[in-house]
Amino acid sequence: MEVQAIEKIEKLVKDGITVNVGGRDYSAATLRPVMYNPKPETLTVHNLRGFCGFIDNDIDGMIAGGKHLIVINSPVSVDLISAVDREDMRRTALVSARTSPELKKFSFGTFYDQESFAIAFRSLFVRKEGDDFDYVLEYASKLAGGTRIESDDDGVTQTVRVKRGVSGALTDTVALKPIVKLSPYRTFREVEQPESEFLLRARMDGNNVPGVALFEADGGAWSIKATENIAGYIQPLVKNIPVIA
Numbered sequence: 001m002e003v004q005a006i007e008k009i010e011k012l013v014k015d016g017i018t019v020n021v022g023g024r025d026y027s028a029a030t031l032r033p034v035m036y037n038p039k040p041e042t043l044t045v046h047n048l049r050g051f052c053g054f055i056d057n058d059i060d061g062m063i064a065g066g067k068h069l070i071v072i073n074s075p076v077s078v079d080l081i082s083a084v085d086r087e088d089m090r091r092t093a094l095v096s097a098r099t100s101p102e103l104k105k106f107s108f109g110t111f112y113d114q115e116s117f118a119i120a121f122r123s124l125f126v127r128k129e130g131d132d133f134d135y136v137l138e139y140a141s142k143l144a145g146g147t148r149i150e151s152d153d154d155g156v157t158q159t160v161r162v163k164r165g166v167s168g169a170l171t172d173t174v175a176l177k178p179i180v181k182l183s184p185y186r187t188f189r190e191v192e193q194p195e196s197e198f199l200l201r202a203r204m205d206g207n208n209v210p211g212v213a214l215f216e217a218d219g220g221a222w223s224i225k226a227t228e229n230i231a232g233y234i235q236p237l238v239k240n241i242p243v244i245a
Contacts, residue, residue: 042093048190051078051097052237070234072245075187075226099188106184111211114143125184126193132180136200143210176200179217187226191233194225
């Protein structure tokens with residue numbers, strides 16, 4: 001028999017040997033405990049109301065009297081975590097809240113045609129007093145069929161001349177706001193959507209179709225506010241469990 005084959009058989013035998021020390025079985029290969037400590041599968045829900053409802057009802061009797069933490073991983077992810085199990089030194093996520101993958105999201109950095117932008121903007125942004133929701137929607141409405149865009153962009157302010165009609169005789173010159181304040185849906189729907197800043201830009205594509213886009217311009221600061229809003233929603237409903245945001 002070849003040497004390699006013999007060495008492989010010896011390894012398989014060694015890996016299969018266990019040693020009992022103090023009433024606990026250890027693998028001879030790694031000297032780690034051999035144990036079977038079954039845990040329930042993590043339940044996943046897609047809203048914070050269901051997450052808090054699971055904790056409040058405690059139908060499995062695994063929450064009351066135990067030590068747990070609610071961890072806000074991100075604006076779209078929250079877990080109820082158990083204390084460390086002394087048997088296998090691991091934590092268990094009993095229930096997780098994740099925003100539904102079926103919820104549509106606005107595609108930032110993508111140029112939409114006028115109609116697609118208006119539809120997506122109306123359905124995926126929240127209008128708030130004092131924000132630029134109406135301003136952006138009004139500007140996008142000017143980019144209807146037959147429109148041509150001539151623009152001067154210095155990297156900060158974009159001056160756009162919108163020409164309408166066959167002759168282009170009707171012309172509007174607009175200096176777009178370099179930064180607009182808006183509140184898109186980016187976290188759980190139950191909480192207030194954080195307002196943040198966006199760069200508004202317009203251009204003509206290769207087929208001379210006008211388009212408009214929004215670029216995120218707050219460096220991700222909105223996510224901090226979103227996690228604070230989630231914590232503010234959850235804590236009053238589950239007062240006996242600490243929330244880590």
